[in-house]
Amino acid sequence: EGAITDTTASTYTINVQPVSISTAALVLGDLTSGAISKTGEQDQFTFTLGNGALLDFDSLANSSALTWTLTGPTGTVVSSRQLSNSDGATFANPVVNVAAGEYTLTVDGIGNASGAYSFRLSDLATAAALTPGTPVSGTFSPASETDLYRFSAAAGDRFYFDTQARAGSGTAIWRLIDPFGAVVFTANFNSLASDVETLTLNTA
Numbered sequence: 001e002g003a004i005t006d007t008t009a010s011t012y013t014i015n016v017q018p019v020s021i022s023t024a025a026l027v028l029g030d031l032t033s034g035a036i037s038k039t040g041e042q043d044q045f046t047f048t049l050g051n052g053a054l055l056d057f058d059s060l061a062n063s064s065a066l067t068w069t070l071t072g073p074t075g076t077v078v079s080s081r082q083l084s085n086s087d088g089a090t091f092a093n094p095v096v097n098v099a100a101g102e103y104t105l106t107v108d109g110i111g112n113a114s115g116a117y118s119f120r121l122s123d124l125a126t127a128a129a130l131t132p133g134t135p136v137s138g139t140f141s142p143a144s145e146t147d148l149y150r151f152s153a154a155a156g157d158r159f160y161f162d163t164q165a166r167a168g169s170g171t172a173i174w175r176l177i178d179p180f181g182a183v184v185f186t187a188n189f190n191s192l193a194s195d196v197e198t199l200t201l202n203t204a
Contacts, residue, residue, distance in 0.1 A: 026105060028055070029122045036066060039112040045105045047121075052099050054124040054181045058146040059086040065113035073101030080108070083117060087146060089173050094146075095124065097181035122148060124177065135164055143170055155204045161196035163189065178203050 002010075019040040026032060026045035034043050057068070061083045068086070070078040077096055087094035107117055127148035130136050138147050153159070161176070166189070174194070176184040180203070187196050 026121065029120065029126055031060075031118060031120050033116070033118040034107065035116040036107065036109045036114045038114065039109070041109070041114070043107045045107075046103065047105075048102050049098065049100045052097070054177065055096050055098055056122045056124055056146065056148060057086050057094050057096070058120040058122065059083045059088075060118040060120065060142060060144055061116065062144070063115055063117060065110050066115055066117050067108055067110060068119070069106045069108065070096065070098075070103060071106075072098060072103040074099055077103075080110075082110075083119070086119075088144070089171055092186075093175075093177075093181070093183050095177050095181045120146070122146075124148060124150065132159060137165070140168070140170065140172065143168075153201045153204065155202055156200060158198050158200050160198045161185075161187075163192055163194040166191055166194065 017039060019038060019042075021042045021044060022034075023044045023046060026047040028047060032045060036043065057078075064082045064084040066083045067080040068078065068083065069076065069080055077098055085091055105121065109115070127150040130149045130151050132151055132153075136149060140147070161174070170190070172189040173186055174189040174196075175186040176196075176199075178184050178201075184201070185196055185199065188194050
């Protein structure tokens with residue numbers, strides 16, 4: 001409908017397009033990939049937690065046009081967070097502390113955006129165990145992935161976080177998450193100068 005004050009002819013094209021919502025089961029720790037191929041399309045992934053958990057979202061798609069939302073028994077846990085700003089150096093804490101129950105993770109485009117995506121949602125309780133004092137080696141492949149490790153400590157234990165080897169390009173970080181999902185430290189992880197000086201851990 002043109003405004004009554006319009007005097008110059010104009011053209012337009014519209015498309016009232018059918019939209020589907022796809023639903024699939026999500027396996028924590030597995031790579032999940034897909035694509036938003038049509039305007040308005042949503043991809044939903046469901047999973048159930050028998051107990052409360054700390055979940056880490058590892059985005060493998062550098063897209064500011066696609067977002068993810070996580071809903072569960074307590075309501076919306078994460079709301080329309082951009083895949084390009086969900087973890088890594090650009091985001092303060094990718095870990096969410098959630099209760100037991102049924103959850104739905106929805107990938108959506110902003111406006112008429114579309115495109116491919118990949119991510120991994122992991123339970124920190126299933127991270128690879130490391131033994132303090134024993135070196136651990138790994139590879140970032142793909143380069144933007146998150147590698148998860150866990151270790152046990154008593155309140156008052158002291159640890160020095162020592163970068164013993166580092167090769168390749170990138171803007172990696174490393175961070176320590178406490179048992180409640182809070183960040184203890186975040187630091188650059190790009191050279192042998194990436195050590196984190198001795199910390200006293202206050203929580204078992």
